[in-house]
Amino acid sequence: MHIHRLTDRLGGLAFGGDYSPEQWDADVWKQDDELMHQAKVNLATVGVFSWALLEPEEGRYDFEWLDAHLDRLHAAGVAVDLATPTASPPPWFSLAHPDALPVGPDGTRLTHGSRDTYCVAAPAYRLAARRIAAALAERYGDHPALALWHVHNEYVSLCFCDHTAAAFRVWLRARHGSLDAVNEAWNTAFWSQRYTAWEQILPPRASQWHRNPGQSLDFSRFWSDETLAAYREQRDAIRAHSDRPVTTNLMLPGYQNLDLWAFGREVDLVSVNHYPTAPGVDAAAHAAFDADRARSLAGGAPWLLMESGTNTVYAGGRVLAKEPGDILRHSLSHIARGSEGALFFQWRQSKAGAEQWHSSMVPHAGPDSRTFREVTALGEALSRLGELAGSSVRAEVAVLHDSNAWWAMNVDGLPSSELDYLGPLRRAHRTLWDAGTTVDFAHPEHDLGRYRLVLAPALFLLTDAAAENLRRYVAAGGTLLVQHFSGLVDERLHARLGGYPAAPLREALGIRVEEHRPLAQGAEITLSDGSTATVWSESLRTEGAEAVAAYTHGMLTGRPALTRHAFGSGQGWYLSTRLDDSGYRDLVGRLLADAGVAAELPDLPPGVEAVTRYAADGRRWQLLTNHRAGTVPLPEPGHDLLTGGPLHQLPPGGCAVLHRP
Secondary structure, three states, X not given: OHHHHHHHHHOOOEEEEEEOHHHOOHHHHHHHHHHHHHHOOOXXXXXXXXXXXXXXXXXXXXXXXXXXXXXXXXXXOOEEEEEOOOOOOOHHHHHHOHHHOOEOOOOOEXXXXXXXXXXXXXXXXXXXHHHHHHHHHHHHOOOOOEEEEEOOOOOOOOOOOHHHHHHHHHHHHHHHOOHHHHHHHHOOOHHHOOOOOHHXXXXXXXXXXXXXXXXXXXXHHHHHHHHHHHHHHHHHHHHOXXXXXXXXXXXXXXXOOOOHHHHHHHOOOOEEEEXXXXXXXXXXXXXXXXXXXXXXXXXXXXXXXXXXXXOOEEEOOEEXXXXXXXXXXXXXXXHHOOEEEEEEOOOEOOOOOOOOOOOOOEOOOOOOOHXXXXXXXXXXXXXXXXXXXXXXXXXXXXXXXXXXXXXXXXXXXXXXXOOOOHHHHHHHHHHHHHOOOOEEEEOOOOOOOOOOEEEEOOOOEOOHHHHHHHHHHHHOOOEEEEEOOOOOEOOOOOEOOOOEOOHHHHHHHOXXXXXXXXXXXXXXXXXXXXXXXXXXXXEEEEOOOEEEEEEOOHHHOOOEEEEEEEEOOEEEEEEOOEEOHHHHHHHHHHHHHHHOOOOOOOOOOOOEEEEXXXXXXXXXXXXXXXXXXXXXXXXXXXXXXXXXXXXXXXXXXOEEEXXXX
């Protein structure tokens, strides 16, 4: 409902970005009005980092400057995504409330001077955040420019201070009920860690060696819940004065501080930020990975790309520029996968400050630049795609994703430093993307019945409910691939005794893992089918499954490495090692074929990305991107919304949106 209200208000897909007029003067504002009109910008995110201006001293607000800018944008036909500025408290706040400054795990308290200098558990911070959110909503809740509320910015920061410790103990009481239950969950009998009073429990701060794994996992859960509570407080303060949808821009980085499934249930509209971490085709694959995650967090509903970079690729210690055409290609990748627009950070590149080199829609070079010409071309393209609003994406394949499993992989003391959560998750998605397959992400306790194939690349932690859900999925006819080091522990990080993985999943897979045998760093082994593997191996025995490939080294010679089990109406596969890219690609291709999953457009060659969006009335649109070096003829020409005419072939790097009646 809320996303349709947004696109209806905008008259089409959203296009624009973070706008900070407070950084500029009246002459620049006038130029901004002209350039936004030229680029067909229809949505500006305002106020993200403006707390110091909006509340120059505690309890005294200055809204006149913001009044003028919202009125100006409205007069120019640009709607506003109004932010609460709580990601960057002003200097006076930190001076008045030094206890609200964040503390690192080593006990160091950070100082003001950057953004995110707050502890989300500090009472003074929470009060100030609620207060300014309510004040903004009371003043602007029904402003004609207002289309969307944007709570905070990128909830990611951690804190280990005494406020956090007190809130952690409250959370533990609610979750476990008693100290005895906490001691049992964390197995504090080991290393003489048994707690006899709540005050003894602290966050998992820096310590001599390994921190208690159960404590670390519970702290991750607590911090996500505490952050979500802070979001809810601001959201509810806004809702008391405004009926516009409320969101917060979720980060999808290489670490995970939040349970994004939980946030997806609480926002009116899932919105995310995306910044690629490699150039070229890898950037396109990364865009698809994040876009598919965003759509999945939204439960398949439309969502919004809230922030991206026009000319930014974060690659190690360098910020690379994008190639010509990438602004359109990357934006259309998100729209193909359900986004109702494309927004950027930020509209105009800052002339000074901490992010002055962050790319923007209007760069330092001004409008006479390649970047702004591509921005204008993107605005023109999106203005032609309004009919896609509200349509959906369908997938027959899912990759399982659980924040708890990710957090569990971050605890101290795992048997190999090469065990990873994000790497296998991205690899599974990339392999399916290369095969031309549209992918959902799903929680292991979700209903999986609509998927022909499910991949579980990294489920070290698996609840009893999830294990039973996967058993039912296979029994009902699904094809499931579970990969090594999965199902070893329950939700308390207690090992599954009697063999791995969890019993219901063992039944579906027809195997029992007895022993882990991590491989030496750099070691490579060959399996009986000629494929090679690294990192990990396991000693397992079949209990109904058949061996598809076996080990050929050491004590595991002849033992199963890859198994398949016919269970109920489905197939349960288990991969006990890390195949090389070629072997993994072949395995996933075999599973796709066995499950009856074809590429989105099987007549197109590899390297042409294709996703279909479906309308409730039967209309559909095929969004295509050619990542190949040569022109690709289309097996079925169609009407291209981008050009307004028939399209028979895609040039190198070209995009198309074909309307299929």
